[in-house]
Amino acid sequence: DPKIIQKPKYLVAVTGSEKILICEQYLGHNAMYWYRQSAKKPLEFMFSYSYQKLMDNQTASSRFQPQSSKKNHLDLQITALKPDDSATYFCASSHPGLGYEQYFGPGTRLTVL
Amino acid sequence: GDSVTQTEGPVTVSESESLIINCTYSATSIAYPNLFWYVRYPGEGLQLLLKVITAGQKGSSRGFEATYNKETTSFHLQKASVQESDSAVYYCALGPSNTGYQNFYFGKGTSLTVIP
Numbered sequence: 001d002p003k004i005i006q007k008p009k010y011l012v013a014v015t016g017s018e019k020i021l022i023c024e025q026y027l028g029h030n031a032m033y034w035y036r037q038s039a040k041k042p043l044e045f046m047f048s049y050s051y052q053k054l055m056d057n058q059t060a061s062s063r064f065q066p067q068s069s070k071k072n073h074l075d076l077q078i079t080a081l082k083p084d085d086s087a088t089y090f091c092a093s094s095h096p097g098l099g100y101e102q103y104f105g106p107g108t109r110l111t112v113l
Numbered sequence: 114g115d116s117v118t119q120t121e122g123p124v125t126v127s128e129s130e131s132l133i134i135n136c137t138y139s140a141t142s143i144a145y146p147n148l149f150w151y152v153r154y155p156g157e158g159l160q161l162l163l164k165v166i167t168a169g170q171k172g173s174s175r176g177f178e179a180t181y182n183k184e185t186t187s188f189h190l191q192k193a194s195v196q197e198s199d200s201a202v203y204y205c206a207l208g209p210s211n212t213g214y215q216n217f218y219f220g221k222g223t224s225l226t227v228i229p
Contacts, residue, residue: 004158031214037222042117043204045216055214090158100147100166100208102217104159 003027004105006091011110013081020067021076021108023091031055031094032074033102034066038087049074081112115140119205119220126195127228134190134223136179136205145210148181148188153202153222162190162203166210197227 007022025032034046048056052068063085065077078085091105119136126132140146147166151159163172168183179190188205202222209215 006158033214033216035217035219040221042221043217043219045218048214048216050214056216058216092159094214096211096214101149101161101164102208103161104151106156106158 002106004091004093004103006089006105006108008108009106011108013110013112015081015083015112017081018077018079019081019110021078021089021091021110023074023076023105025072025074025091025093025103025105027093027095027103028072029093029095029103030071031096032068032072033092033094034074034076035090035092035104036087037090037107038084043090046076047074078110083112086110086112115142115146115207115218117205117207117218117220119203120223122202122222122224123226124223125226125228128197129194132190132192132195132199132225134203134205134225136188136190136220138186138188138205138207138218140186140207143207143209147208147210148179149206149208149217150177150179150188150190151204151206151219153204155201159204195225195227197229200225200227 067075088107092102094102150162152162163174165172165181171180205220207218
């Protein structure tokens with residue numbers, strides 16, 4: 001069974017619209033993250049949350065807003081979408097004290113037309 | 114700053130040949146970084162392949178190995194004999210030395226295709 005679920009797998013949006021990317025983890029972790037990978041670029045860190053609190057934000061734009069309604073949920077709301085937002089968005093989680101690695105979801109591929 | 118540079122892909126190798134994917138890192142804000150190789154198979158998320166948290170040590174998994182070389186700031190991934198099932202995208206990553214909520218730094222990924 002998948003331990004980190006991301007929905008949807010693929011998403012197509014029009015410029016100016018708003019979308020929410022869903023992430024749920026069933027690993028019992030208390031830290032969650034969002035990363036983004038655009039074409040021919042490295043995975044880029046966006047946000048980190050610990051116990052549902054924002055710990056770090058490396059995203060320059062306020063159009064990206066993470067939302068944590070439950071400890072194991074970290075959704076990503078993106079408003080006023082632009083073609084440059086087209087990328088694959090990965091959710092990840094970790095648990096301090098249980099290892100140094102982060103665990104990743106399968107990603108949501110977003111295309112903005 | 115902190116960053117990771119790895120072999121530009123795509124890389125194509127014949128089955129049973131050897132493989133090396135280069136990875137070098139820069140860790141200016143992390144005193145004792147941890148190093149990782151992740152792999153992404155088609156349609157799946159990133160999976161941890163191996164990790165090394167101590168300089169000078171070697172990590173290995175599924176026939177792959179990588180040595181954490183602090184002097185050359187490198188963490189090259191090697192395999193003596195690849196299989197078709199190794200076709201995937203490989204990511205080198207740099208992480209903090211604690212287990213908190215800090216972000217990782219990734220390379221661009223190297224797409225590997227193994228020809229039978």
